[in-house]
Amino acid sequence: MTMSVIWTGMVCLSVLCGLATGRGPEVAAAAVEGAGAGVELCLSIAGMLCLWTGVMEVMRRSGLADRLSRLMRPVLRRLFPQVAGDREVMDSISANVSANLLGLGNAATPLGIEAARRMSRKSPGAASDAMCMLVVCNTASLQLIPTTVATVRAAAGSQTPFDILPAVWLASALSVGVGILSCKVMARLWREERAPLRTKRRWTPVRRRAVGGGK
Numbered sequence: 323m324t325m326s327v328i329w330t331g332m333v334c335l336s337v338l339c340g341l342a343t344g345r346g347p348e349v350a351a352a353a354v355e356g357a358g359a360g361v362e363l364c365l366s367i368a369g370m371l372c373l374w375t376g377v378m379e380v381m382r383r384s385g386l387a388d389r390l391s392r393l394m395r396p397v398l399r400r401l402f403p404q405v406a407g408d409r410e411v412m413d414s415i416s417a418n419v420s421a422n423l424l425g426l427g428n429a430a431t432p433l434g435i436e437a438a439r440r441m442s443r444k445s446p447g448a449a450s451d452a453m454c455m456l457v458v459c460n461t462a463s464l465q466l467i468p469t470t471v472a473t474v475r476a477a478a479g480s481q482t483p484f485d486i487l488p489a490v491w492l493a494s495a496l497s498v499g500v501g502i503l504s505c506k507v508m509a510r511l512w513r514e515e516r517a518p519l520r521t522k523r524r525w526t527p528v529r530r531r532a533v534g535g536g537k
Contacts, residue, residue, distance in 0.1 A: 363477050370473040378424060390423075391416030401459070401502065404444075404452040411440045415456065422463035434460045451509040458501040464494045 340349030381390075394416055399406040402415060414437035421430035434456065441453045449457075468490045475483035 363474070366477040367470065367473045370469055370476075378421060390420050394419055401455055402452045404450060405441060408440065411437055414440065418456075418460060419464075422460065423466045424469065430460065430463070451505075454509070455502070455505050458505045459498065462494065462497040462501040464498045465490055 337349060340346050382388075391413065395412060398412060398415055398419070402412070405411040405415075414433050418430050418433035418437060421433060437456055438453055441450060441456070444450065445453070468484075468486065471486065471490070472483040475486070
């Protein structure tokens with residue numbers, strides 16, 4: 323809803339500025355040209371996503387995706403100790419991370435939603451530390467193959483759309499590292515803040531009983 327309001331305001335402001343400066347025909351031509359370019363970009367991205375989604379499906383059927391998930395499980399168990407014993411949740415998280423490594427954000431989203439749904443059963447009404455960690459990792463998403471960005475660069479006329487790999491690897495590694503560290507620190511601080519409240523709740527009923535027994 324917020325983004326719709328922002329984009330609508332930007333369009334209206336652009337039209338008003340064009341009319342105020344006497345460039346109405348140029349604004350109209352740019353709008354038509356931009357609409358055509360948007361359709362071409364969507365088609366090119368759809369083709370690339372279909373390609374890599376097919377690659378992901380081939381990996382899943384051949385067993386490569388399961389092997390990749392097994393390789394990542396020791397690391398994921400350290401990141402998600404609360405759900406390490408739940409195999410279904412860990413399988414969903416592993417598949418989500420695998421899709422993100424290939425740059426398949428659209429394919430990773432349903433897997434992340436499924437993992438979050440299973441996590442919510444253990445902590446209804448509140449986001450657990452594991453769920454917060456999942457959101458952080460899914461948002462930062464360490465990528466080995468930036469499929470979507472490379473597709474946009476190719477559609478824009480880049481001759482070497484994958485020459486950004488070193489920069490993408492460095493940026494994604496830094497973002498994931500900072501996100502995981504922040505999540506761990508905040509979880510520990512929040513746990514320390516909740517500890518005194520739990521202690522008070524435990525001792526309050528005991529005191530009341532003692533006073534009642536004295537009477």
